[in-house]
Amino acid sequence: MKVIAPGAALGVLGGGQLGRMFALAARRMGYRVHVLSPDADGPCAQVADVAVVAPYDDLDAVADFARDVAAVTFEFENVSRAAAETAARFAPVRPGGDVLHVTQHRLREKGALTAHGLPVTPYRAVRTPAELETAVAALGTPAVLKTAAWGYDGHGQALIRAPGDAADAWARLRTDEAVLEAFVDFERELSLVCARGADGTFVHFGLLANDHRDHILDVTVSPADVPARVEADAVEIARAVTAALDVVGVLCVELFLRRDGTLLINELAPRPHNSGHLTIDAFAPCQFELQVRALCGLPLVAPVRLRPAAMVNLLGDLWTDGEPDWAAALALPETRLHLYGKAEARPRRKMGHLTALGDTPAEARARALEARDRLLRGAPVI
Ligand code: AMP
DSSP, X not given: OOOOOBTBEEEEEOOSHHHHHHHHHHHHTTOEEEEEESOTTSTTGGGOSEEEEOOTTOHHHHHHHHHTSSEEEESOTXXXXXXXXHHHTTSOBSSOHHHHHHHTBHHHHHHHHHHTTOOBOOEEEEOSHHHHHHHHHHHOSSEEEEESBSOBTTBTEEXXXXXXXXXXHHHHHOOSOEEEEEOOOEEEEEEXXXXXXXXXXXXXXXXXXXXXXXXXXXXXXXXXXXXXXHHHHHHHHHHHHHHHHTOOEEEEEEEEEETTSOEEEEEEESSOOGGGTTHHHHEESOHHHHHHHHHHTOOOOOOEEOSOEEEEEEEGGGGTTSSOXXXXXXXXXXXXXXXXXXXXXXXXXXXXXXXXXXXSHHHHHHHHHHHHHHHHHOSOOO
């Protein structure tokens, strides 16, 4: 693959924080960044060289956009396959539209993973209330019903505690295609962020330990405190996933670690991931630089962990009682603030994150949590 050298323009479909951090990494390396998104003042548009404002299904706009850049990637995985294919007529799109098509639909994703012998949560496809009843009988309760498409951060999910809840869950989801998953009594939630080059080179950041609150990622710690064998298994799973889907770019495998030490794939994200944000401060290179490198055919070197690290998400809820106390949080050592430039702080909306480093993962975690706490309570009075 021919190297796309710095100075060229790179296109990103999707204008949120993932696009913003991609753009910052690309611009640091001397690329120009064009973004296409429906939002003129979105997180990525604010830092891009060129912002095209158009809906993702405006294929003429997508074609014009792709004509002006050397390569296209995406940060919003619900960009349609038609948009990815349109862009691909004018510039290489990495990862390709097929990867998007598979990963934006839970049934297609689980089907592809199962076909390659990869471990997924036990599941059934559900298209009618009758199918749901059969699926609940087969998988037992509790179980989780999820829309097949357009789900994120717990949106489009309903917990079925007992068979009697099924009809209500189906009605609440308002979908005609869903997946029922057995509820996994996991010990830990983990993720493996990795990258694969066009030549098949595979690199990764090691296992990240994730805590969720209310279905949204809350805290990530690196390295995850798990046995070496679990990490080796996760790496092999991720390597197999990227090869099976022929991914060129960054991919995150979200995993459940079961109490017996085995891993199940929860879901895939064919792009940098929230759990990988700490790599900006704690690894060289970070997940966004690897995204740039994979897109441009530059070498994918194995990322080196510089320090143990922890990341805490900053949701809009933090603004409920006014502006957070930034100075109090940033008075802590080895603590860095990343805000995404979103104008309106709505509850549950990801506004930014804090990353803290430390001598140990536990120290980094405690520091990150204290930093977030200080946003609300200020610095302790001594
Ligand atoms: P998802 O959008 O599928 O990543 O789900 C969001 C979160 O819900 C996950 O990170 C888990 O904490 C929880 N969750 C989702 N599916 C399951 C499951 N089958 N069993 C247990 N917890 C789940």
